């Protein structure tokens with residue numbers, strides 16, 4: 001369960017996020033959709049306790065991100081997009097184990113868990129090889145496995161498929177679906193309505209730091225009677241007017 | 243702080259670094275090889291000068307007559323007198339090291355007891371030629387003295403009349419110390435603090451760059467910070483890794499110094515007899531500096547946006563740490579006042595010098611340790627501040 005209550009985040013004069021509020025119930029998967037600079041990463045960073053909101057607060061599984069960030073971090077698995085951020089000189093397994101240990105997993109459970117993730121993620125071939133020479137897709141899978149190795153209830157994925165080719169992106173989608181089946185609460189950000197359509201029932205559209213739409217996809221289709229892509233463009237595509 | 247998390251971070255960083263060639267080179271290979279190599283090269287240089295002095299030096303003599311001095315020079319084992327047409331050309335080409343020009347009527351003048359002139363020409367660009375010129379001069383002075391003695395004896399005068407006072411200067415060597423040892427210690431008191439402090443910087447630098455800005459560069463900092471480990475524990479794990487690398491640099495350089503004593507051989511014998519207490523104190527003092535330097539480097543590295551930027555911030559530290567070394571290079575530790583020991587880093591250098599000379603001054607040791615500990619704490623807090631600052635972690 002995630003509750004965002006009127007969060008504003010300013011970087012000096014830039015209002016990255018402006019009084020946003022939304023909820024994600026347990027076991028739900030929600031797409032945070034927006035263009036470049038809309039405020040997606042900032043929102044997820046606040047939920048992950050990496051940034052403090054200027055105003056407002058958020059609660060993750062009953063824990064307040066401002067008052068008890070340490071406890072919030074126990075509940076979440078985080079993946080920040082773009083670069084996967086894994087250590088080149090460590091093997092895939094060592095990378096994943098490092099995070100398992102830092103997340104206080106019991107020692108004896110770590111290796112079986114890594115083996116399990118490696119299997120459902122098809123990483124068996126390279127799980128014990130050093131990550132330096134991995135392709136981007138391989139690295140991203142390691143990063144995903146690492147972010148959920150400790151089996152968190154809430155997952156925050158920031159553009160998990162950015163920079164991946166179709167096949168790799170598909171694998172990541174498959175992986176997110178598995179998480180969903182396991183009953184995780186998931187927010188993932190994206191700038192593509194297509195991707196959101198594939199994975200979620202609900203979408204929160206953010207534009208210039210403000211939430212411009214928050215609805216089930218079916219509701220959106222009924223409400224606008226357009227394709228979702230057109231709806232998104234209609235909501236945020238005011239560039240030509242500027 | 244969670245010590246388990248500190249340990250996990252420390253362990254991972256070590257594993258990571260063990261696989262990194264850069265670290266091995268900076269923290270182990272260079273410190274071990276640097277001092278022996280320097281000694282070896284210096285030894286070569288000094289050996290070369292000795293060689294020039296010892297070997298028969300090729301010279302040319304320009305003289306109209308076969309004066310006594312010419313005969314003397316020809317016979318002298320220090321010279322090989324060559325006959326040639328164009329002596330100047332031979333000098334410039336390095337075929338001969340000096341030209342000895344004996345003035346006209348030299349023999350006549352000597353006999354008339356008028357000063358005879360001898361000019362020694364050397365090649366200003368050649369250090370060998372310069373060294374040879376002074377050798378020629380010394381030998382001719384020997385000749386001059388022998389003439390003088392003859393004259394005095396002829397007059398029935400005791401030659402001692404020209405030297406009313408005989409002065410001998412001798413360094414006092416305390417009992418139990420040998421002369422070589424004291425000399426080596428003096429040399430060492432210049433070099434050792436410099437090297438030790440330099441390795442506190444260079445030993446830990448690549449590690450600091452990797453552990454701070456490296457996390458930003460490969461975008462692993464954010465995932466790392468969003469784990470259960472709090473920032474202080476992560477920082478502590480990283481700090482300890484850098485400190486270890488710096489300490490390894492310092493210890494391997496000491497090891498290198500021991501090898502140097504052997505490699506340098508006769509050219510630069512290092513007869514160092516340090517007690518365990520002395521060695522222990524030197525290591526402790528150096529580690530205190532390493533602790534300060536490591537925290538500073540980690541802060542700067544976390545502050546930096548990228549590897550490159552971190553390199554730019556950190557490399558000047560090598561020069562910065564040299565400055566106090568130069569300031570106290572010629573400071574006399576026997577007469578230095580206690581206030582100097584209030585200056586951080588500088589006090590460590592002075593203390594190492596003192597310890598090398600066998601001066602164990604508890605007050606100075608106490609002040610140095612106290613000042614360093616305060617600075618260590620301050621620098622760790624600085625690192626913690628940097629690491630907790632949102633705008634620094636997400637600087638772009």
Ligand SMILES: Nc1ncnc2c1ncn2[C@@H]1O[C@H](COP(=O)(O)OP(=O)(O)OP(=O)(O)O)[C@@H](O)[C@H]1O
Pocket residue numbers: 011014015016017034035036037038039040041042043191636637638
């Ligand atoms: N650390 C920061 N310092 C200053 N400004 C920032 C910082 N982080 C984000 N911003 C600004 O805040 C705004 C929102 O950025 P954010 O990264 O949240 O957008 P985004 O939706 O994730 O965009 P993208 O699709 O490009 O990743 C942008 O204008 C950005 O320039």
Ligand SMILES: [Mg+2]
Pocket residue numbers: 040041042158
């Ligand atoms: Mg973003």
